[in-house]
Amino acid sequence: MIAELGHFTLTLALGVALVQSLIPMIGAARGWHGWIAVAVPAAKMQFLLIAAAFAALTYGFVTSDFSLRVVVENSHTLKPMLYKVAGVWGNHEGSMLLWVMILALFGAAAAVFGGNLPPRLLARVLSVQAMIGVAFLAFILLTSNPFDRVAFPPFDGHDLNPLLQDPGLAFHPPFLYLGYVGLSMAFSFAVAALIEGRVDAAWARWVRPWTLAAWMFLTIGIALGSWWAYYELGWGGFWFWDPVENASFMPWLLAAALLHSAIVVEKREALKSWTVLLAILAFGFSLIGTFIVRSGVLTSVHAFANDPERGVFILAILAVFIGGALTLYAARAGALEARGVFGLVSRESALVLNNLLLAVAAFVVFIGTVWPLFAEMFFERKLSVGAPFFDKAFTPFMVLLAILLPLGAILPWKRGSVRSAMRPLAGALVLALALAALAFALQTGRSALAPVGVALGTWLIAGAAAELWHRAGRRAPRLARLPRADWGKAAAHSGLGIVFIGISTLMAWDVEDIRVAQVGETYEAGGYQITLAAVEEVEGPNYTSTMATMIVARDGKVISTLHPEKRIYPVAAMPTTEAAIDNGVFRDIYLVIGDPQENGGWAVRTYVKPFANWIWAGSILMALGGLLSLSDRRYRVAAGARRSLAAAPTPAE
Structure with a gap:
């Protein structure tokens, strides 16, 4: 009975999502306030219904209900309770239900915390979010029903994959999905902005917290997966450049680029078209990751399913949403006129270069990931792209990024001078070179990997500290009065520096x-x-x-x-x-x-x-930096953005 109730609420959620996707969008176009008002309660109701379905499936796993096919295939009565619960998302059907529940959770959160958004923009955002929900709810009900019964229930189940019976894997997927699916909010904001034909500082202020939250969760999820691979698989490594690892890393790189690009839109109203494009691509790569994990087109130890039919369905979803969004972008991007003008040496230019490095790095990872598939399809050759390719092709972009970050963060807006910016960073540069020399002296007959990595990591950490000191006017009492976002940025950049040191020394001195x-x-x-x-x-x-x-x-x-x-x-x-x-x-x-x-x-x-352990300590510090920035009231509630919107003219609908 509980399973049938879960199936019913999931079907009902599809109906609510259909209403939420159509009525508010039409109301926003026509200016019908009653129809616009449907978006908020529908978003909340959709989440509650899907959460009820997820609770019903969890009940089936906890009570070992072997009349459910998914419980038979992924559980066992002797399994510890933690792994019975983790078994809910340790399979294709349950993980997709978790995926769509998190999608609805973000929509409901936008409905609850979006009271400062213009009603039409909020309606369009929630409508686009619901359209994604309709597609994936239909995918679950038509191809991946977690409440499918078996005709003759067995006395016991087949057990969960033993590799997944580990605390790291119990928490890794939920955090990863919070990151993957959280990028749908940036996508929905981007599509809503394209429909309205307006991207301004207020829009950037609203989209940044959602992107920051998704990036933070994705950072934690990737770190947990890396940590699990390190201690559980017994091979001693932390990253294998596996297709599924890459599938989570590509959206992370693009989300990082989107965060930095949105700063330029917010502060200078420049890079509008590029920022919207990044929002579309970041979620697009999340969908590509979902396709890779569940289609069977690429072999991976992490894959959930090997079903081409399901893969075609997800590919169709990818084509409709990303293809549709890019088409809308092509039609409207010309209207997103940039106002800010900046010099070649400025913080804007540094952020542009930052974006290019991150985007090209993500593209390199994408090429290396899918090239074996293209080689087999078009050249009838079986190829394997492994760590040597990724290490050589990806590393230079990260080296350049590490060199750029402290300098770019301290440059002034509009125009600046490298010489002036380097003065506060002189101590950081000296410390980085000194520790690089120490690392070189400690090793004998080895590569330059460790000294270079130590230098770059120290440059990032000391550069972040120097920037805080510079912003505080070189006065200790003022440090406590700096915005939390500044402290969060320093923590995130320092965390990246710690990761640089950990990876380089581990690879060089192992x-x-x-x-x-x-x-x-x-x-x-x-x-x-x-x-x-x-x-x-x-x-x-x-x-x-x-x-x-x-x-x-x-x-x-x-x-x-x-x-x-x-x-x-x-x-x-x-x-x-x-x-x-x-x-x-x-x-x-x-x-x-x-x-x-x-x-x-x-x-x-x-x-x-x-x-x-510096690799995961640095990752935790990066995530904490994101959390610290997210707690900054200016970004959490978009303070001031509403006033700037009120002063802006309303475009014709």
């Missing part, structure tokens, strides 16, 4: 040791003495495990006792590798136990990972 070790044997790796003390079989709640006891020492002093595992989940008949990691501020000791060998030994892998 130590790897692969060997066969006997129980009781001690070997050395990266200056540490590792002893394989014991290997035993243990029973988990829903798995069996081969667990090793390995003692880590340095100079005769025991540092840690670690227990790497190799687990077997009997229901899914699938092994997983559970690495054991001794975490540290400046290094991780990473141990993996492999298979038994013919001579009685065990295959073991040992990694010493310098500065590994």
Whole structure:
């Protein structure tokens, strides 16, 4: 009965979304206030209905209702409760329901917090948001119904993919979807602005909080996925340039570009057309990511489904919304006249260059991701594009971006001077060069990767601090009075610097040791003495495990006792590798136990990972920077934007 209720509310939500997509749009065009007023309650009602459907599906997983096909295929009675709940979105059908619920959540949030928006603009935004909801609700009900019943319910389920039975993967998809789907708000604002034929500072002030929230959630989601891959897959890496990893990274790059571009629109009323285009493309790449994950056209360990028919449906949604938006953009972009004029050396120019670097970097990732597909389709050749291509093609753009960020942030609007801007940054430059020299001195016979990465990371961190000091007039009491957005920007740029240091030093100074070790044997790796003390079989709640006891020492002093595992989940008949990691501020000791060998030994892998945790610490700091900026009242409620709108002439409808 609960499942049928969930199916009914999901169908009802489709009807509400249809009303929300049509009535307010018509009302805004005709100036019918009664029809315009439908948008807000419809948006709230649509979210409540989809949330009820999601709650019904969650109930089915929690109670192990094996009359539901999706529960049979993705759950088991012995599974811990956390993973029963995570199983709701650990599959195609449930994840799509989560996707559309978050879409409705953003629409409802805009309805609740959008009271300062002009009624016609809000109606159009919510209408476009509902159109996206109609498409994906239809996709779920027609091709991916999570409430589909089985004729003969089994006594137990097939279990969730063991790789997904991990806390990191329990929280990774919701955050990722909050980022993916959150970009739909920027898209809806862009389409609404194109329909109205007006983009101004008020529009930029309204669109920035939604984009910032989506970027922040996407940052957390990507970091959680990277962290999970690092400690769960047992390969010792943090990024594989997998198609699905790339699918989340491309919208992140474009969302970062959109945030910086919207600043120019808000402050100088320039780059209007480019900003609208970025808003369309950012959500477009989110839809491309959804297509990649669920169509089966590209092979990935992260893929949810391998169903070409579903892929065609999503491709049709992508073509309609992004194609339609780009067509509207082509028709109206000429009307988005830029007012601001700026010199070659100015903050506007720096932000333009910032945008170009981020957009081209996203394009490079896109080409590398889809090129194997095009090669197979048009040239009948099977190709693989791996990390070497991405490292060489992508890295130069990030290096240039890191060099530019501190200088661009401190340049004045309209026109400036590089010499004047560099004066406050002189100390940051000296510190960056000094630490680069130190990194070069510490390494022998290695590449320049670590010194360059340390220099760039320090330049970003010290540059952000120097900018705050400069804005405070070099007076400590004024620091506390700086807007939260300034502190948020400094935190985000500093977080990026920490990530630069972590990635470069990890890739340059990583130590790897692969060997066969006997129980009781001690070997050395990266200056540490590792002893394989014991290997035993243990029973988990829903798995069996081969667990090793390995003692880590340095100079005769025991540092840690670690227990790497190799687990077997009997229901899914699938092994997983559970690495054991001794975490540290400046290094991780990473141990993996492999298979038994013919001579009685065990295959073991040992990694010493310098500065590994700096990657995720920097990501967290970037997200916190976004949260800090989001808490700035000027952006949270668009203070002042309403006044500027009231002073602006209203275009003819």
